[in-house]
Amino acid sequence: MSDFDSELDASGLNCPLPILRAKKAIAALDAGQTLRIIATDPGSVKDFEAFCKQTGNELKSSGEEDGKFVFMIQKAA
Amino acid sequence: MSNRLSGPERRETILSAAQGLFASKGFHGVSIDEIARAVNVSPAILYRHFASKQMLYAAVLEKFAGQRQSYVDTIVNHGTRFEDALAGMTQVYIENIAKNPDILRIELHSLLEGNPATLAFFQNRWKSFTDYIEFGLNEFLPYDVPHREKTILSAGLMFQGMVREALIQKCLQPQDRLIDLSLHELSNELVALFLRSIGINKTHLSRKATITG
Numbered sequence: 001m002s003d004f005d006s007e008l009d010a011s012g013l014n015c016p017l018p019i020l021r022a023k024k025a026i027a028a029l030d031a032g033q034t035l036r037i038i039a040t041d042p043g044s045v046k047d048f049e050a051f052c053k054q055t056g057n058e059l060k061s062s063g064e065e066d067g068k069f070v071f072m073i074q075k076a077a
Numbered sequence: 078m079s080n081r082l083s084g085p086e087r088r089e090t091i092l093s094a095a096q097g098l099f100a101s102k103g104f105h106g107v108s109i110d111e112i113a114r115a116v117n118v119s120p121a122i123l124y125r126h127f128a129s130k131q132m133l134y135a136a137v138l139e140k141f142a143g144q145r146q147s148y149v150d151t152i153v154n155h156g157t158r159f160e161d162a163l164a165g166m167t168q169v170y171i172e173n174i175a176k177n178p179d180i181l182r183i184e185l186h187s188l189l190e191g192n193p194a195t196l197a198f199f200q201n202r203w204k205s206f207t208d209y210i211e212f213g214l215n216e217f218l219p220y221d222v223p224h225r226e227k228t229i230l231s232a233g234l235m236f237q238g239m240v241r242e243a244l245i246q247k248c249l250q251p252q253d254r255l256i257d258l259s260l261h262e263l264s265n266e267l268v269a270l271f272l273r274s275i276g277i278n279k280t281h282l283s284r285k286a287t288i289t290g
Contacts, residue, residue, distance in 0.1 A: 015147065
């Protein structure tokens with residue numbers, strides 16, 4: 001069983017595209033479901049923190065894997 | 078008695094003087110001695126804070142990167158219509174440059190100096206726009222548009238050239254004939270012209286021009 005419900009690969013894209021695509025992907029989820037996002041733009045770390053603060057969705061984790069940035073965002077109830 | 082500054086304060090003073098000098102003369106036009114003179118310290122003291130001119134220059138660019146306004150607000154608050162987000166991003170970008178035109182001056186110097194790392198730094202800032210435009214057009218430009226791929230690539234370039242020129246004309250060499258056109262108005266007019274040129278009429282195409290995940 002995976003610990004996320006949907007995945008978005010935003011590798012190679014600069015802000016704001018990863019945010020924009022995450023916003024769309026989250027809209028398609030049910031409350032409580034989790035989206036995993038992969039990005040390569042270093043600015044995305046701060047961007048996703050700000051995004052979650054503003055939208056109320058929860059940033060479950062934010063880290064680096066194989067030189068890429070990986071975020072888990074749980075959709076707010 | 079000399080004004081003694083703390084380490085971080087001294088570092089800030091050096092950075093700020095270096096920014097101004099790099100902005101007016103470019104990387105190659107400025108020496109470490111000149112920067113040291115501008116802040117009244119010996120080159121030895123300056124080297125305590127920055128190991129080389131390259132490191133100092135990199136620190137100036139890093140400061141710009143930190144000052145970059147995020148487009149997150151725009152995306153969260155402006156909805157996801159292609160043209161609204163583009164207009165919002167453009168506002169954020171021009172406000173940032175208008176507040177600190179040294180960024181643009183250093184960018185223009187760097188274009189001629191040709192240092193690959195610096196060019197990549199500035200190109201990356203524009204990539205937010207060119208990526209966004211290419212991605213958006215790929216989504217909604219009809220498939221039968223002639224030279225579709227080349228049109229999409231050229232559109233990003235056109236936008237970049239347009240906005241950069243507006244910033245040059247308004248922030249670096251203000252011209253009398255443009256005096257009644259504020260930077261914001263100029264930017265809005267150019268964005269509207271750009272949107273029309275790619276077939277988005279703000280009033281009736283807006284619903285189609287959304288980006289899907």
